[in-house]
Amino acid sequence: MAKELNVFVENRPGRLRSVAAALAESKINVRTMTLQDRGEYGLMKLIVDNPEAAHLALVDKGFACALKEILAVSLKDKPGSFMKLADAFLKHEVNILDAYGFVIESKKEAVFCVEVKNAAETKKALITEGFRVLEEELYDF
Amino acid sequence: MKTSYWEKEIETIDRTSLKKLQLKRLKESVAVALKTPFYKARLKKAGITGPDDIKHWEDYKKIPFTTKDDLRECYPNGLLAVPMDDVVRLHTSSGTTGTPTVIYHTKKDIDNWSDLIARCIVATGATEKDIFQNMMSYGMFTGGLGLHYGAEKVGMTVIPMGGGNTKRQIQLMKDFGTTVLHITPSYILHIHSKLAECGVKLEDLKLKKAYLGAEPYSENTRKKAEDLFQIDAYNSYGLSEMNGPGVAFECVHKCGMHVWEDTYLVEVIDPKTGESLPEEKEGELVFTQLVRRATPLLRYRSRDIACIRKGQCACKRTHRRLSRITGRTDDMLIINGVNVYPSQIEEVVMRIPEVGTNYQICLEKEGTLDKLIVKVEIYSKLFKGELSEVDSLKNRIKEELRAAIIIHPAVELHEPGSLPVFEGKAKRVVDNRAKL
Numbered sequence: 362m363a364k365e366l367n368v369f370v371e372n373r374p375g376r377l378r379s380v381a382a383a384l385a386e387s388k389i390n391v392r393t394m395t396l397q398d399r400g401e402y403g404l405m406k407l408i409v410d411n412p413e414a415a416h417l418a419l420v421d422k423g424f425a426c427a428l429k430e431i432l433a434v435s436l437k438d439k440p441g442s443f444m445k446l447a448d449a450f451l452k453h454e455v456n457i458l459d460a461y462g463f464v465i466e467s468k469k470e471a472v473f474c475v476e477v478k479n480a481a482e483t484k485k486a487l488i489t490e491g492f493r494v495l496e497e498e499l500y501d502f
Numbered sequence: 503m504k505t506s507y508w509e510k511e512i513e514t515i516d517r518t519s520l521k522k523l524q525l526k527r528l529k530e531s532v533a534v535a536l537k538t539p540f541y542k543a544r545l546k547k548a549g550i551t552g553p554d555d556i557k558h559w560e561d562y563k564k565i566p567f568t569t570k571d572d573l574r575e576c577y578p579n580g581l582l583a584v585p586m587d588d589v590v591r592l593h594t595s596s597g598t599t600g601t602p603t604v605i606y607h608t609k610k611d612i613d614n615w616s617d618l619i620a621r622c623i624v625a626t627g628a629t630e631k632d633i634f635q636n637m638m639s640y641g642m643f644t645g646g647l648g649l650h651y652g653a654e655k656v657g658m659t660v661i662p663m664g665g666g667n668t669k670r671q672i673q674l675m676k677d678f679g680t681t682v683l684h685i686t687p688s689y690i691l692h693i694h695s696k697l698a699e700c701g702v703k704l705e706d707l708k709l710k711k712a713y714l715g716a717e718p719y720s721e722n723t724r725k726k727a728e729d730l731f732q733i734d735a736y737n738s739y740g741l742s743e744m745n746g747p748g749v750a751f752e753c754v755h756k757c758g759m760h761v762w763e764d765t766y767l768v769e770v771i772d773p774k775t776g777e778s779l780p781e782e783k784e785g786e787l788v789f790t791q792l793v794r795r796a797t798p799l800l801r802y803r804s805r806d807i808a809c810i811r812k813g814q815c816a817c818k819r820t821h822r823r824l825s826r827i828t829g830r831t832d833d834m835l836i837i838n839g840v841n842v843y844p845s846q847i848e849e850v851v852m853r854i855p856e857v858g859t860n861y862q863i864c865l866e867k868e869g870t871l872d873k874l875i876v877k878v879e880i881y882s883k884l885f886k887g888e889l890s891e892v893d894s895l896k897n898r899i900k901e902e903l904r905a906a907i908i909i910h911p912a913v914e915l916h917e918p919g920s921l922p923v924f925e926g927k928a929k930r931v932v933d934n935r936a937k938l
Contacts, residue, residue: 367887369880371917397889402915404889423919425880427887 362430362480363499364412368405369425372398380405380419387418392500393463393474406459408433408474410500431476432484433495438464438471446473446492453486472499503754505817508624508656509617512764513819520820521559523764527792528562529553535798537583540576544568562767562790567776568802573603573743582606584796593644595742596846596906605743606796612651614793615745618762619652622751625760625817626711626736628682630657633708635680637689638716638839639665643908644746645716645839649684652748658682665839668693672700679708684738686839687719687727691870694730704732713738715747716839718827724756739824741804744789750824758811758823765793768824769801770810773831784809786831787824805831835931837865837872842907844931847876850902856884856895860921865933872935874911876903882918 370376384391384407392408409415412428419426436442443462450457455477462473472495477483484494507513515523533553535541548566549555556562573581581604582589590609594602607615628634634653638645646664653660661674671693674680683690690712697703709731714724715738727735739759740747749766750759761768767790770779779785787804791797807830811823835842844863851861858879866873878899880892892915899913 369885369892369917371915371920376917399889399893402892404887404892420882423882423917425882425885425918427885429887 362484363408363433363474363495364428365431365474365476366405366407366409366412366415366419367427367429368407368419369402370405371402372400377405379422380424383418383422383424384409384415387414389415389418393461395461397459406461408499412500429476430480431474432480432487433499434473434475434487435465435493435495436462436471436473438466438468442471443473446487449487449490449492452490453483455483455486503816504627505754506624506627506629507819508621513621513625513821515764515820517820520763524767524792525556525559527764528559528767528790529556531790531792531794531798531800532556532565534583534795535800538576538581538798540572540580541798541800544572562801563778565790565800567788568799570603570743570803570805574601576603577601578604581797581799583798584608589796593642593742593746595642595841596908603743604797605745607745607794608796611745611794611796614765615648615748616651616655618745618748618765619649620655621762622713622738622748623649623652623656623658623682625751625753625819626713626734627754628656628658628711632658632681632710633661633678634658634682634684635661635663635671635675635678637663637665637671637683637685638747643840644740644742645684648740648746648748649713653684665689668696669700672697672702675709676702676706681708681710683709683712685712685714686716687714687723688717688838688870688872690714690727690735691723691730694727695869707731709733711736713751715739717836718829720826737826739827741789741806743799743802743804744791745794749789753815753817753819755816757815758825760815760817760819760821760823761810763821766790767792768810768822770808771803773803773805773807779809781810781812781822784825784828803831805834807831833931835863835865835933837874837909840907840909842874842909846907847903847911848930850906851876851878851899854895854899854902856881856891857899858882858918860919860923861930862921863931865931865935867935874909875914876911877914877916877921879916879918879921 390410394407397404416428459476464471588608589606591607592604594604596602640646712735714735724735736752737759738747739750750761752759769788770785771788773786787806789802791799806827808825808827858881860879862877864875896913903911
């Protein structure tokens with residue numbers, strides 16, 4: 362399963378930069394990131410090329426952070442493919458906790474990162490529906 | 503100015519007779535105290551085994567001090583001097599480190615306390631014709647019930663509203679023509695700021711007096727409250743260990759609070775040496791209960807700093823006057839009238855594993871009211887990357903603090919290592935409140 366790096370950050374100027382600086386220092390490449398915001402604090406969710414190294418780099422700097430398993434579903438970058446995935450979720454009654462997506466190669470491949478309660482079961486279901494669920498290849502495309 | 507008394511004879515007793523009465527009552531109190539395991543041991547060590555070991559008025563100095571720590575160690579019944587059947591009420595207060603303290607009252611104790619409150623009320627010129635709205639909290643906090651009983655004894659019409667709920671307070675003041683308030687200084691200013699919002703004008707109210715207590719405040723704040731409402735405001739002093747309010751109160755002359763010396767033997771001491779200090783000299787107030795039977799307390803160190811005023815008051819009461827309370831000998835915080843020790847907050851914060859070891863206690867003003875903000879750091883090793891867990895952690899800290907210190911704090915969660923670190927004895931309290 363693909364790994365997402367979750368970092369607890371206070372909502373004040375400079376916090377994003379200190380995470381970015383720690384990652385840059387350890388030569389970590391950030392694929393994408395999203396923020397879950399609660400006003401006074403939030404959670405940075407990062408897909409990086411080397412999750413374990415990135416995790417260690419942040420732990421070293423004292424950040425409260427954790428690696429979490431997510432489902433990274435590969436989709437064709439064209440109209441209708443997102444609906445196909447939504448159909449599969451509906452069919453298997455999958456409830457989504459958090460989700461975001463990004464394009465890997467324009468007009469060709471996109472990836473939909475999704476956090477669900479029962480990741481292993483959902484992964485199986487998606488594979489039977491013909492979806493490709495990315496692992497290591499998510500970090501290094 | 504017209505002077506009224508509730509118990510004229512005792513309120514204007516000559517000093518020689520007062521001292522005689524104090525000695526008689528001190529001996530009785532020592533006899534009562536000796537019935538408790540705590541004082542039996544404590545007084546024996548000081549060479550006092552019976553009331554006859556107190557022969558002269560000055561002999562009170564032979565009695566060792568009693569502290570808040572003693573009260574905690576005696577919890578729940580080490581200082582109970584009567585059978586539980588004779589106890590009609592008890593008040594506990596949260597201790598500094600989680601162990602509470604308790605004060606018991608017999609029927610007679612409550613009756614005596616109510617009489618003291620009645621003396622205070624009448625001394626301000628209030629009568630049974632007044633409508634009294636009590637905005638101090640009821641329950642374990644002694645401010646509410648204490649004044650309530652005294653006000654009923656005087657025969658006032660009592661509105662037992664308790665604290666908070668400003669809109670309803672103002673509505674009641676208007677509907678029933680409240681003439682006297684019992685309230686904290688910060689809350690009376692807050693009430694004023696909300697009048698317009700409630701569509702109430704000063705002319706709609708019949709307010710004449712306010713009894714201000716539970717928080718230290720300055721003469722300027724009194725003036726401000728008096729000017730804003732066009733009323734007379736009176737300073738009130740008490741501490742739960744000495745029943746609560748009614749230990750000392752201002753009369754119509756508003757020049758210091760008369761301590762009811764037939765009930766409380768008051769001393770001012772140097773908090774470092776324990777030596778007694780003369781009148782007009784500031785120090786720690788020490789009280790001895792002269793009449794309470796259920797929980798006797800001898801030479802109790804209040805940790806409040808004030809002085810005793812010299813000279814007699816124009817009201818002819820012979821009971822001496824206390825100055826305003828100017829400070830504390832410990833780190834106790836007073837937040838919207840509620841006493842809080844930083845150690846109580848620390849206790850709660852430190853027993854929650856998901857927070858780090860560093861924390862900060864901040865106090866701010868929100869309008870005229872106090873706001874407590876407890877800042878804690880997330881403990882990185884227990885962070886699992888779930889924001890919902892962080893949210894519930896925040897709520898848990900809030901609830902546990904609320905249970906421990908009675909007031910609602912704001913809780914802020916911070917990144918590990920982001921709060922200032924202090925070497926040695928941490929100075930974690932940041933008080934940004936402008937002095938009232």
